[in-house]
Amino acid sequence: MDPAAAAFTEVDELVEEVLIRFPPHDPARLAGAALICKRWCRILTGAGFRRRFRERHRAAPPMLGFLHRPLPVPPYDGAKCGFTRTTSFSPRGADLALGGAREPLDCRHGRVLIGRPPKVCDKSDCCLAVWDPVTGEKLELPEPPLCREWSLLNWNAAVLCASSRDGTCDHLDCHRGPFLVVVVGTNILVLFACVYSSEDGAWSKPTYALQPMEDNIVCFHLSEPSVLAGNALCLISANDMDLDGSIIKYDLGTSKIDQIQLPPSTTRYTKSVVLTATENGGLGCAIVEHSRLSLWLWVAGPKEQWVWAQSRVIELEKIIPDDDILISYRLVGFAHGLDVLFATRFDGLFIINLKSGRMKKLCKGPGIYSIIPYVSFCTPELRVISTGEGPTVGASSAQELRFLVQALRVTSTGEGSSAGASSAHRTPVSDARCM
Structure with a gap:
C-alpha cells in the first residue's frame, strides 16, 4: 500500500474510534461530524460504522x-x-x-x-x-x-x-x-x-x-x-x-x-x-x-x-x-x-x-x-458526492483536529453540547439525514 494511503487509513481508523464513542442520545452530534468533510461523511455513513456504533452502545439504546x-x-x-x-x-x-x-x-x-x-x-x-x-x-x-x-x-x-x-x-x-x-x-x-x-x-x-x-x-x-x-x-x-x-x-x-x-x-x-x-x-x-x-x-x-x-x-x-x-x-x-x-x-x-x-x-x-x-439508534446518512478525495490539508485539517479535541472532551467528561461539538462547521445539522 502506498505510504500516503496507509497513513490516510490510519487517520480514518483513529477518527472512527473517536466518533464511535459519541453518546447515542444526541444524534445531532454525529450529523454535525458528518458535515465536517467527505472523508468523515464516508466513515459515518458506512454500514461498518453503523454496526460498530450500535454494538458499542447496545446495552442502552436511547x-x-x-x-x-x-x-x-x-x-x-x-x-x-x-x-x-x-x-x-x-x-x-x-x-x-x-x-x-x-x-x-x-x-x-x-x-x-x-x-x-x-x-x-x-x-x-x-x-x-x-x-x-x-x-x-x-x-x-x-x-x-x-x-x-x-x-x-x-x-x-x-x-x-x-x-x-x-x-x-x-x-x-x-x-x-x-x-x-x-x-x-x-x-x-x-x-x-x-x-x-x-x-x-x-x-x-x-x-x-x-x-x-x-x-x-x-x-x-x-x-x-x-x-x-x-x-x-x-x-x-x-x-x-x-x-x-x-x-x-x-x-x-x-x-x-x-x-x-x-x-x-x-x-x-x-x-x-x-x-x-x-x-x-x-x-x-x-x-x-x-x-x-x-x-x-x-x-x-x-x-x-x-x-x-x-x-x-x-x-x-x-x-x-x-x-x-x-x-x-x-x-x-x-x-x-x-x-x-x-x-x-x-x-x-x-x-x-x-x-x-x-x-x-x-x-x-x-x-x-x-x-x-x-x-432506537440514529446514525447519519448523507449524500456523498465523491469518496475519492485526497488528504485534507490546511484549514480543513485544523478544523477536523478542533472537532476531535472538543469531541474527546465532551465524550470523556459529559460536558458541552452537540452545538459546541459541531460548531466548527457552518452547515446546519438539519441538512443531514439520519438512518
Whole structure:
C-alpha cells in the first residue's frame, strides 16, 4: 500500500474510534461530524460504522422521544397526537403520519404502528400503517381479514421485527428489515388474531380462542400498547362490568391465544396499571394506587403453575421531586430496555427510573392519555458526492483536529453540547439525514 494511503487509513481508523464513542442520545452530534468533510461523511455513513456504533452502545439504546395521545375527554379530546423530542433527534414525516384520525398504537424495533380507532374505520380504506420516524417512510397495510369476517367491538395491534418469532435478531439495526404486525380483537364471544408479514405482503388466516362467558370481555385498551415478553405479545383487556380485567397473551411461535388474570385485587377501572417486561423476557405488571407503586412478576409457582409474585414496592412520596406535592399519579407507559415508567397527573408528565428509584418531571402540561416511547439508534446518512478525495490539508485539517479535541472532551467528561461539538462547521445539522 502506498505510504500516503496507509497513513490516510490510519487517520480514518483513529477518527472512527473517536466518533464511535459519541453518546447515542444526541444524534445531532454525529450529523454535525458528518458535515465536517467527505472523508468523515464516508466513515459515518458506512454500514461498518453503523454496526460498530450500535454494538458499542447496545446495552442502552436511547429514547429519542415519545409519541403521545391526548385524553379523550373535553377539553383535550380535540387535541392532536404528536411526537415529543427528548433529544436532538427530529422525526421525519410526523405531521403526515399522525395527521387526521391517525393515532400511534405501538412502537418497537425502530418502527411505529399507526391506525384509526375501530369506530372511524372505513372498510374502503386501510386502517393501519407502519411509519419509520428516522427515514420518514410509511407503508399502508391492507385491511386485516378480521374486519371483513367479524363485527369488531374493539382490537389492539403491535409491530415488531420479523425475527422476533425465532429470536435470531439482536435488533440493533433491523428497522429497515422485514417486520410483523399483529392484530388481536374480540367480538364478545371469541378472541381472534392475525399477523401481517412485510415479506409476504399479506395477512395470515385468523387464529381463534373462545372467551369464558364469566369474563365478559368486550374491549381492549388502545391507550396501552402491547409488551413483548419472550416470544409472546401481551395486551391488557377489560370488561364492561367494572370487574377485574385480564391480559391477553398471543404466542408468536404457536399462534396460541391465552388469558392471564391481572395481579390480585386489581380493578382495572379504579387503579393505574401498565404491563412491563424484564431483561430476560419475563412478563411484569406495575400498579399505582394512592402513593404506592407495586411491581409484580409472572413466575412459575408450585406444581408448575404460573402465579403473580410481588417483587417490589416503591413509596412515591419518598421519590417525588422536592418542589412537587403528592397527588395521585396515573401510569401511562413503559420503556422496555430502559426500565422506566411514565406517569401523568394534572401538571405534567413524570418518568420513574426503576433502576435508580428516582423520579423527575419530563414535561409540563395536562391532558396526556398514553405514552409510547421511541427507543432506537440514529446514525447519519448523507449524500456523498465523491469518496475519492485526497488528504485534507490546511484549514480543513485544523478544523477536523478542533472537532476531535472538543469531541474527546465532551465524550470523556459529559460536558458541552452537540452545538459546541459541531460548531466548527457552518452547515446546519438539519441538512443531514439520519438512518
